[in-house]
């Protein structure tokens with residue numbers, strides 16, 4: 371929905387990156403399962419990724435985070451000064467040759483990469499996301515981005531209006547942007563918070579290849595469930611999405627937690643034939659008012 375300020379209508383913020391596990395398909399189910407009165411709560415999203423849910427909800431008060439520091443740097447740089455990021459992208463889009471792609475990709479192998487201005491690193495991430503294979507984010511053991519060039523005739527490296535809409539929202543809502551492990555949310559959320567968890571899915575190939583080199587094991591899923599319990603005890607409203615596997619069902623089978631079946635089109639492995647109709651679940655620690663429509667619940 372467009373945002374209206376004075377006599378001007380601004381476009382609504384939308385994800386500016388393609389991100390594995392993006393939640394667009396699941397949005398209607400997530401919307402139908404939000405806690406009553408969530409608009410008056412502080413919104414927390416500790417596995418932010420491309421931010422599909424954050425932007426759809428556009429909460430007035432939010433704390434968001436992701437362990438991927440390059441990703442969070444892009445959000446921070448946009449929030450601080452979108453014009454600088456846009457100016458860098460205008461330069462980058464002048465040369466869309468394979469040689470230039472590998473030169474830009476290789477910047478993180480050079481000493482001093484971390485000391486580059488944050489808007490330059492943000493523009494690099496957006497450029498690579500738009501031009502690399504399938505918009506994947508993958509780094510090797512040394513933390514070097516290693517996705518090859520994608521096959522695009524004319525990749526859209528810059529969507530100026532879209533980036534400005536994201537920046538406008540992040541600033542207006544004073545969204546707190548962190549780069550922390552998900553466990554950090556225990557320190558900042560509690561009574562009056564709504565926490566949406568979208569971890570790498572159990573059993574998916576994303577678990578070890580698409581994210582940070584450390585991966586997301588079953589032990590991590592168990593650590594996340596303990597956090598879900600801790601926040602429940604503190605009075606936070608929590609919603610989590612994950613794959614519908616016996617392991618996840620068993621983990622969250624507990625009095626007071628509600629497991630909702632949903633179906634979504636999702637790639638379950640990196641092969642083309644892995645794309646299919648795969649079950650997903652939403653887990654929540656609250657009940658909904660009986661009068662609410664609940665598609666898929």
Ligand SMILES: C[S@@+](CC[C@H](N)C(=O)[O-])C[C@H]1O[C@@H](n2cnc3c(N)ncnc32)[C@H](O)[C@@H]1O
Pocket residue numbers: 389390391392393394416417418419420421422423435436437438550551552553568569570571581582585586
């Ligand atoms: C399924 S994706 C989130 C997708 C996002 N909801 C969207 O719509 O694009 C999972 C995210 O968790 C992040 N992640 C992985 N391990 C993490 C950890 N230990 N703490 C915080 N974030 C982590 C990854 O970097 C990735 O961005």
